[in-house]
Amino acid sequence: MNSQGQRIAAVLLAAGNASRFGTAKQTLPIDGMPMVRRAAMAALDAGLSPVVVVIGAYADTVQPCLAGLPVQLTENPDWASGMGSSLGLGVRTAMAMGAMPHALLVLLADQPGIRAADLKRLVEAHATAPGRIQAAHFDGHLGPPCLFPRAYFDELASLRGPNGARRLLKRYSDRVDRHELPSAAFDIDTPAGHAAWLAHQGAD
Template sequence: MPAEGAGEPPAGGRTAAVVLAAGLGSRMPEAHKLTVPLGGEPLVRRAVTAALASAARPVVVVTGHAAEAVRAALAGLDVEFAHNPDFAAGLSTSLRTGIRALPEAVDRAVVMLGDMPAIEGALVDRLAGAIDVPAGRLIAVPVAQGRRGNPVAWSRRMFPALTALEGDIGAREIIAANAGLVAEVAAEGEAVFLDIDTRDELEALALHELAARADVDAEAALDGMRAEDA
């Protein structure tokens, strides 16, 4: 199992990462969600840093809404950008943009969400390594607490299905329709479910991280903060 940042690609092929960062973030209308700071770092930069901590190359970031702000938030990072002018038409358009931007030499891709700040590079490598075309494992999903989460790794053989999606949907229906091709990869904690949509969720996570560093009860601290604001 590769360690985070080890730079050892999974056996059997070249992996890329696609980070989807094109959405409107409509549930946080007061700010551009992906560039709001979390622990002093833009939310999207944390997701992309995790991709870069893996062996996946290239790391392709799909932009759309507020594209220049996303680019600025990722300044200095070794990433490639693919702009989706149709981002308002839904998630499938960003998936299509990202997959089509990958070099021919890539034989698997880990699709990540730009609003998931707790993913680690080691998980990206483990998902990529679970792809095994001869064994019929063309999709790899993380599982924690009996539930499937994100990100998801895809063999190139599944790329046509990804680029054929339409509307504001992700790839969940492809996974459901190809159950026999799915490898499950054990994950720990809440990271594979933790996406940030609202200001309350962002503030709760920021407080949880502060509390974890201080070794105090994050929920108690959050309740106290809300009581003061009441």
């Protein structure tokens, strides 16, 4: 449980085949650590539990990157149908693990700028407005990481195909609290994206 006494789960999406990158970007070293492990550790350091990591296309390659971490791995055999399929599976897995979480935070394996402090910010906002959705705002739109109260679990769990969390953020836009997180804009989808990230780091 977090400091507010609430059990907040995390679903980390790491199942895609990274077609635009050309290889398993989940394993890409970021500051000497596989990108997927970096994301999982941010969730753990933020006090989220359970942390469910959904793997798929590169399961045999991604799984060793998480060795020794107290996360729940679940493999999506239908990963090719889209992110919604992986998110739905991750939510169903989290719901089936012990006590029902009070909320659930969705994050992606390819946002290396996201730190535990960013996730804690969403968790703290949930504590003051438990009925609201909390989402990152960057580049003029809403997206992960985003936190959903329990009331949205069933809808998240039923997701299929390509439509993921952004579908709910759009549908319930009047119930979303926005958090400016410029670091969420850095998603590594292509080698050029990786180069941009490295350039950004070098400029800091």
